[in-house]
Amino acid sequence: MSVRKRLDEICDIGRDPVHGGYSRHLLEPAELALREWFCRSAAELDLTVETDGNGNLWAWWGEPGPGTIATGSHLDSVPGGGAFDGPLGVASALEAVALLRAEAWVPARPIAVCAFAEEEGSRFGVPCLGTRLLVGDITPQTALALTDREGVTLEDAWREVSMDVSRVGPDPGRVALLDALVELHVEQGLDLEKRGLPLAVGSAIMAHGRWRLTITGEGNHAGTTPMGERRDPVVAASAAALAVRDVAVERPAARGTVGRISVTPNGTNVIASRVEAWLDIRADSDTAVRAQFEATVALIRTCVAAEGCALDVHEESFSPLVSFDGPLTARVAELLGGVPAIPTGAGHDAGILASHVPTTMVFVRNPTGVSHAPGETAREEDCEEGARGLAVVLRELAGAQAP
Ligand code: HGY
Ligand code: MN
Ligand code: MN
Numbered sequence: 001m002s003v004r005k006r007l008d009e010i011c012d013i014g015r016d017p018v019h020g021g022y023s024r025h026l027l028e029p030a031e032l033a034l035r036e037w038f039c040r041s042a043a044e045l046d047l048t049v050e051t052d053g054n055g056n057l058w059a060w061w062g063e064p065g066p067g068t069i070a071t072g073s074h075l076d077s078v079p080g081g082g083a084f085d086g087p088l089g090v091a092s093a094l095e096a097v098a099l100l101r102a103e104a105w106v107p108a109r110p111i112a113v114c115a116f117a118e119e120e121g122s123r124f125g126v127p128c129l130g131t132r133l134l135v136g137d138i139t140p141q142t143a144l145a146l147t148d149r150e151g152v153t154l155e156d157a158w159r160e161v162s163m164d165v166s167r168v169g170p171d172p173g174r175v176a177l178l179d180a181l182v183e184l185h186v187e188q189g190l191d192l193e194k195r196g197l198p199l200a201v202g203s204a205i206m207a208h209g210r211w212r213l214t215i216t217g218e219g220n221h222a223g224t225t226p227m228g229e230r231r232d233p234v235v236a237a238s239a240a241a242l243a244v245r246d247v248a249v250e251r252p253a254a255r256g257t258v259g260r261i262s263v264t265p266n267g268t269n270v271i272a273s274r275v276e277a278w279l280d281i282r283a284d285s286d287t288a289v290r291a292q293f294e295a296t297v298a299l300i301r302t303c304v305a306a307e308g309c310a311l312d313v314h315e316e317s318f319s320p321l322v323s324f325d326g327p328l329t330a331r332v333a334e335l336l337g338g339v340p341a342i343p344t345g346a347g348h349d350a351g352i353l354a355s356h357v358p359t360t361m362v363f364v365r366n367p368t369g370v371s372h373a374p375g376e377t378a379r380e381e382d383c384e385e386g387a388r389g390l391a392v393v394l395r396e397l398a399g400a401q402a403p
Pocket of ligand 1 (some may be wrong): 346
């Protein structure tokens with residue numbers, strides 16, 4: 001077996017004929033098929049699989065218990081996402097276990113291969129939902145009331161697949177079992193390609209916020225409404241998107257994006273009545289994200305008022321800056337042969353768990369640097385090197401009883 005072969009097993013699951021790439025969203029058919037693949041692959045490795053109360057999958061090598069070394073990533077994708085973001089980390093973790101079992105090595109402490117739920121937040125809007133629930137960063141009530149684009153609540157979706165909603169919520173006992181988490185992920189950038197290196201470890205994750213903007217105007221006829229008598233939220237939203245860009249480009253290392261817009265009623269010959277636009281802001285500190293948000297929204301308010309529209313702003317999630325565990329990161333870097341530690345602008349479940357468990361990441365080179373799009377890629381030899389490296393890390397971290 002190999003990482004490549006494991007990814008080939010799922011390469012036709014969730015292909016998106018409209019957007020290209022993959023659309024694999026929480027508890028929808030494609031993601032459920034990936035869950036089945038995970039369970040089958042784990043069973044072939046004699047791992048015992050369980051789904052925790054928050055939809056996260058755990059494949060155990062050894063009885064669940066204190067001192068656990070966890071690895072893994074996520075299976076869900078953004079709409080039209082790449083083949084590697086998430087699944088590479090899960091496939092590499094499975095392959096690392098396969099490599100260790102092939103040597104007849106036996107861990108001295110439990111190992112857990114994880115697939116965390118709703119990392120992208122593509123269906124219910126909150127990224128890393130499974131790990132945020134696990135650590136108590138979001139309440140079960142808030143999470144279960146989240147709705148998808150069709151208005152289906154997380155609770156309804158949970159019940160649809162016979163999940164027990166009473167189990168949703170923080171699981172401190174499970175988190176307390178974890179001595180370390182190492183998440184392998186495809187690099188979402190060109191740092192390693194420029195360095196000519198296949199692997200790196202993670203040093204930090206940028207601070208990140210997501211907001212939903214609702215701009216309300218007056219729906220009307222495109223042909224009978226004079227230009228001077230309109231309150232057009234699409235015009236306001238367009239000016240807002242430019243404001244997001246203008247504020248971000250003034251700030252070093254900042255990111256400001258409007259990647260999702262929903263127009264109501266979305267008719268060719270209709271002046272819209274309402275526009276929802278989602279704002280994604282990232283920067284190298286929590287205060288920088290907050291300052292950028294305030295400056296951006298102030299400008300947006302001006303744009304919206306100029307069009308005679310109203311604005312509502314709702315914070316959907318905020319992810320503070322993450323610095324991974326220093327000693328663990330250095331140890332993993334050394335075990336991988338002295339690879340560099342690089343920051344990332346992409347959020348990860350490792351970022352959520354990092355404030356509860358010693359955590360770091362391993363990045364695998366991405367020759368295009370593209371992510372969240374079909375162009376995302378990784379060379380086969382780099383993927384196999386990543387799994388071999390993860391096997392070395394697991395052997396070292398789980399090779400001796402917890403002190
Ligand atoms: O949005 C992110 O950074 C991550 O891919 N969820
Ligand atoms: Mn992603
Ligand atoms: Mn990811």
